[in-house]
Amino acid sequence: MRNQLFIKLSIVFLLILIAVGGIVTYISQYTARQYHLETNQKLHATLAQYTVDHLPNTFTDDGQIDTNSIQELMHSMMIINPDVEVYLLDNQGTILSHVAPYKKVVREKVDLEPVKKFIEAKGEIFIEGDDPRDLLGKKVFSVAPFIKDNQLKGYYYIILASQEKDAVMSSLLNTYAWRLGSRLLLITLLGSLILGLFAFWYQTRNLSKIKKVMEKFRHGDYSARVLESQKGDFAVLGDTFNSMASTIQQNIEKIVSIDSFRKELIANISHDLRTPLSIIQGYTETLLMKKDTLPKNQQEEYLDNIHESSKQLVGLVNQLFELSKLESNQIQVHKEPFPLQELTLDMAHRFEILAEQKNIHLEFEPVKDLPLVYADIGLVERVIQNILDNALKFTPEKGKITIKLYHDQNHVKVDISDTGKGIPKKRQSAIFERYIKSEPSENQKVGSGLGLAIAKKIMELHDSSIQVKSKLNVGSTFRFELPVYTA
Ligand SMILES: Nc1ncnc2c1ncn2[C@@H]1O[C@H](COP(=O)(O)OP(=O)(O)OP(=O)(O)O)[C@@H](O)[C@H]1O
Ligand SMILES: [Mg+2]
Structure with missing residues (x-):
């Protein structure tokens, strides 16, 4: 039988591994890109300010930005460093002039919010601003304001990674991240797969064995058991x-x-x-x-x-x-406190005539200060009657039956002894079973073999027991005890 749980667990585990691998690859790719952008902005944070500071003619004589001279500079910058795109903005963010190859500028205006934040933080911040070449795109930048007579005239806005560089970067990053990711994924996948599959196999190995035993049991082998050596979680x-x-x-x-x-x-x-x-x-x-x-x-x-x-x-x-x-528990046990000695004496009197007829001496030894017992009188009467009945039945003429009572702290005990034929040792435990009786040849009046079974059951209903001590051809003593009544 195949270990189906193991197969299912393995498939789920494999799927989890693939999902985790994908997430890890994506996160590493994203982080690598963020890292690159942050480093780029940090490295070139002062680029715009530096350039503006070293411009020979920033403003015209009438205090306006000298667009021509700035445009020249922008061209030179682009030639030296094709990684950047340079834009000249007015104080509202409108693009006045730009040097960007292939004229792919699509925005007319740049949002000044990130620009102001950048200037306020003196470049010590990672922030992306509007990409003039992309209506929705954001890029890292460096910026410096043009200020004349305490008046903001415009901005020198440098996009730090040009679209071309971005394209190369992202394709490189993608390939790099994919390579790294796929290798990592492959190694982790294989490693985890081997370890995981082993772990699953180890944990579920007992399950198939247990299942086999259950199947055996189901098909009628009631002795089938799971062996002790099969440890583990199952x-x-x-x-x-x-x-x-x-x-x-x-x-x-x-x-x-x-x-x-x-x-x-x-x-x-x-x-x-x-x-x-x-x-x-x-x-x-x-x-x-x-x-x-x-x-x-x-x-x-x-x-x-x-x-x-x-x-x-x-x-x-x-x-x-x-x-x-x-035996079917249809008898209600009505327990009450009563003097056991009186009940026993009463029973002895009832058997006296029968004993006399058989020339058997029935002796009762009274005891003083016996505590009351807590039991069902009617049922206890049946027990005494059955024992006395047997004693009389199995004791020959001129024999003797003695009834003795005594007590300890918790129980009152009754011993009924006879000088009868006795019971062989090996039969002594069996006589309390239903339908165990003497052989027909031993006695003329054969009983039903139920008297002692009834007595035993009654004692069980009182959480007590009945015992016998007997010696063959000497006699037998039957003893039972009942709990002392505690108010
Ligand atoms: N006092 C005794 N002396 C010798 N044998 C006894 C004595 N009491 C019981 N036995 C043996 O135990 C058997 C079972 O006793 P039990 O009282 O259950 O049945 P029974 O007396 O044969 O039949 P019943 O009591 O139903 O009329 C008896 O048949 C007898 O062999
Ligand atoms: Mg009997």
């Missing part, structure tokens, strides 16, 4: 892409795992629903078919089995409903 882009790609990849993985979990869940649920349903179906069919011949006690036994299976069904459906509500 490294930020690479890093941003990497983190974005990681998030997308994680989300995709999550979606895939949720999808496979759902499939598994549906398979499990249908299996779990099918068993009690087929039991119910089987017994009801038998009862319907043999209701007249079947002895009473067997009928009762069948009805008991039907009742047990329907209870199992209701339990499973309720658990599933509760977990799905918790």
